[in-house]
Amino acid sequence: MTEPRPITLHVNGRDHTDEVEPRLLLSDFLRHRLRLTGTHVGCEHGVCGACTILLDGEPVRSCLTFAHQAAGHEITTVENLAGPDGTLNSLQQAFRQAHALQCGYCTPGILMTLTPFFAENPKPDESEIRDALSGNLCRCTGYQNIVDAVLIATGQITAKGTT
Amino acid sequence: MSPTSPSITARKLLGAPLTRNEDPVLLRGAAQFVDDVELPDALHATFLRSPYAHAKLGPIDVSAALERPGVIAVYTAADLGPVCRPSPLVVPAAPVPGLIFNEATHTPLATGKVRYAGEPVAMIIAESRYLAEDALADISVDYEPLPVVVDLKRAATPDAPRVHDHIVGNVAAIAHQTKGDYAAAAANAHKIIRRQLSYEHGMAHPMETRCVAARYDTLAAHLTVWASTQAPAALRTALAERLSLGDHDLRVVAPFVGGGFGVKVLMYYPEEILIP
Amino acid sequence: MKPAPFDYLRPQTRDEALTLKAEHGDDAMFLAGGQSLVPAMNFRMAQPTVLIDIGALDDQATITIDPASGALHLGSRVRHRQLEFDPQIAATAPLLAEAAPFVAHAQIRNRGTLCGNLAHADPASEFPAVMLALDATFWVASTAGKRELAAKDFFLGIYTTALEETEMLVEVVLPASPPRSGYAFVEMARRPGDYAQMGVAVCMALHETGTIESARIVLCSAGDTPMNAHNAASALIGEVPDQPVFEAAAALVDQDIAPLGSVHASAEFQRHLAQVLTRRALSIAGARATGERRQAA
Numbered sequence: 174m175t176e177p178r179p180i181t182l183h184v185n186g187r188d189h190t191d192e193v194e195p196r197l198l199l200s201d202f203l204r205h206r207l208r209l210t211g212t213h214v215g216c217e218h219g220v221c222g223a224c225t226i227l228l229d230g231e232p233v234r235s236c237l238t239f240a241h242q243a244a245g246h247e248i249t250t251v252e253n254l255a256g257p258d259g260t261l262n263s264l265q266q267a268f269r270q271a272h273a274l275q276c277g278y279c280t281p282g283i284l285m286t287l288t289p290f291f292a293e294n295p296k297p298d299e300s301e302i303r304d305a306l307s308g309n310l311c312r313c314t315g316y317q318n319i320v321d322a323v324l325i326a327t328g329q330i331t332a333k334g335t336t
Numbered sequence: 337m338s339p340t341s342p343s344i345t346a347r348k349l350l351g352a353p354l355t356r357n358e359d360p361v362l363l364r365g366a367a368q369f370v371d372d373v374e375l376p377d378a379l380h381a382t383f384l385r386s387p388y389a390h391a392k393l394g395p396i397d398v399s400a401a402l403e404r405p406g407v408i409a410v411y412t413a414a415d416l417g418p419v420c421r422p423s424p425l426v427v428p429a430a431p432v433p434g435l436i437f438n439e440a441t442h443t444p445l446a447t448g449k450v451r452y453a454g455e456p457v458a459m460i461i462a463e464s465r466y467l468a469e470d471a472l473a474d475i476s477v478d479y480e481p482l483p484v485v486v487d488l489k490r491a492a493t494p495d496a497p498r499v500h501d502h503i504v505g506n507v508a509a510i511a512h513q514t515k516g517d518y519a520a521a522a523a524n525a526h527k528i529i530r531r532q533l534s535y536e537h538g539m540a541h542p543m544e545t546r547c548v549a550a551r552y553d554t555l556a557a558h559l560t561v562w563a564s565t566q567a568p569a570a571l572r573t574a575l576a577e578r579l580s581l582g583d584h585d586l587r588v589v590a591p592f593v594g595g596g597f598g599v600k601v602l603m604y605y606p607e608e609i610l611i612p
Numbered sequence: 613m614k615p616a617p618f619d620y621l622r623p624q625t626r627d628e629a630l631t632l633k634a635e636h637g638d639d640a641m642f643l644a645g646g647q648s649l650v651p652a653m654n655f656r657m658a659q660p661t662v663l664i665d666i667g668a669l670d671d672q673a674t675i676t677i678d679p680a681s682g683a684l685h686l687g688s689r690v691r692h693r694q695l696e697f698d699p700q701i702a703a704t705a706p707l708l709a710e711a712a713p714f715v716a717h718a719q720i721r722n723r724g725t726l727c728g729n730l731a732h733a734d735p736a737s738e739f740p741a742v743m744l745a746l747d748a749t750f751w752v753a754s755t756a757g758k759r760e761l762a763a764k765d766f767f768l769g770i771y772t773t774a775l776e777e778t779e780m781l782v783e784v785v786l787p788a789s790p791p792r793s794g795y796a797f798v799e800m801a802r803r804p805g806d807y808a809q810m811g812v813a814v815c816m817a818l819h820e821t822g823t824i825e826s827a828r829i830v831l832c833s834a835g836d837t838p839m840n841a842h843n844a845a846s847a848l849i850g851e852v853p854d855q856p857v858f859e860a861a862a863a864l865v866d867q868d869i870a871p872l873g874s875v876h877a878s879a880e881f882q883r884h885l886a887q888v889l890t891r892r893a894l895s896i897a898g899a900r901a902t903g904e905r906r907q908a909a
Contacts, residue, residue: 174619175617175618175619178620194466194617195617195618195619195620195663196466196614196615196616196617196618196620197466198614198615198654201614204371204372208374209365210365210368210369210371210372211364211365211366212365213369213543213544213594214371215543215544215545217613217614217654218613218651218654218655219647219650219651219716219719219720221543222717222719223543225719228722228723231693231722232718232719232722233719233722233723234647234719234720234723236650236654237646237647237650237651237654237720237723238646238650238723239620239643239646239650239663241620241622241665242643242646242665242667250365251364251365252364252365252366254363254364254365255363255364259360259364261360261363261364265360265363265364268359268363269355269356269359269360269363270355272353272356274359274362274363275595276542276543276544276592276593276594276595277358277359277362277363277367277592277594278369278542278543278544278592278594278595279543279594280362280363281365284363286718286719304804305718307717307718307803307804307805308716308717308718308719308720308805310543311543312541312542312543312595312597313543313595332353333353465614466614466615466617469613469614469616469656470616470617
């Protein structure tokens, strides 16, 4: 039976019920059924990391997960990071200060990869940060400012003079 | 990284980092890229692409695809009429004396033969991307493979397979440019070094792949196109000409664009013409 | 880039899963982590009409150590991430923990499973080679019962294993390592997370007098399946674990590999890497074995 069937997914703290085909990818469910378009699709085969979300707190590729597989799990997307009034969290704020994004397409995936890393590593060094980033591709920044953003967010350097 | 960088310095615009106005919306995941633009009831396109680098294009049978539920239309070059003519030349011939210039641009869908692996042969319009891709398997195409040349030097020889049948040696242009007096410089040179430099094919690979969406408002007789492009104004001009519209009858919007690096500029990709 | 339609089944027990597979045969594939299967489905290179998701089989996610034999038992849903971080693994089969970080990226390892990886049988994958180096035994089950296979008999070719149409790989068993043993996994890839241009897994054990008593050298990305360099390994037996011995053995690896070459490395370069990485892996394993022997003494 390949037809749509009922599904309830727990996303950013809320339940969402729908009816979708088994083959609908989690990335497409989030983007098109829930209109949470912050999660982006790049390569569609798990290599680029633009689609990275948190499943039970761990970064995974939403383009390699079927929506139905995610039933019963806790899904977190980039839209959950800022406060309800839109206030950026400290990691997002550090990205802004460090100019850690240009086109911004890879940014949500990188933020989701870094969110548990940031929580579990109070003082990571550059090589640990680069290792954590190795599963996300960025074509614009060259990664250096992203590394700086994590160093700023973890209080290890301060941002250069900013307005 | 210095752990003791000074923090906030004197506030001047010149020479001091500025935070960008667009960052908050990008960081929140709220920025609209082309695929994020909500177009309720939009149809979706996919393209059947040639697996051959060079082949004669025989009959294309789309009947099975048209019968698939959820498929709205299938187009081949024959269905496109005047839309299917060679794309405008993006960079005009340089004013170099004695220039040899062979203009040969592509058509939105392959006509007569396919000239590169991946050249679009048919466009399927369906209710979802998933359904459109299902229909790809329904289309049968008669290809007659032709000899392939993918090496630059070999392609330039007179008896190399021709990408365009009338262009011998696949030459797009030959331009000889001179400056100064080489003979005199050579006569006085300490040493003359000659090198032939080979370098690799350059690729752009923005994280956001190319994307285009369009909506035609029948009441207002107005076409809106959203394209992940570096050149929306130029694209508008090209589309107006191609679709015989006045400049004010259509609008091309480049929303947030996920990188371009040159690959999204002035190419008149088949999709950019076909989707509108 | 979207998968073809399929029916999705989510059994609650292993017996149910096996019954479904018996019913659907080759039309059905098991879905564990999906990190190899789903990309193939997105490309439509794989088009199973039925997916049997084993995600609800909690009893398949276990890591246990047999108190009597010391053997390590890994269930079909054990994920790469567990191999990387689980303290039991670090204590009893550290070669797994050493190889795990080379498998793709953390995001893939959070979902991908060892058994899924083994059943996929990509010649460039690290774990098939590691399994041969560790002399693993695989348990394969169907509605007809269970059977045991040595790892070396499991991998038959590119993406081809000894699994029959109705079977599932349900358990991997790793024997306890002998006393005075050492291990190493070394890989070369263009960037972290890329497919291995060459990888080498080594296990060796020393006799109490200090000479090499047993050794296995297995390479990935060196042929259609994990390649067992038995000539090189045989040359080590009875020898002292020192650099000249390792160099001589590494030179023999070439006899037992058949690298295919690819855009990432020519076959010639792969052969060169095989020798260099084997030498390095033998040095590391030898040092560890020697350290073990000293500690025991």
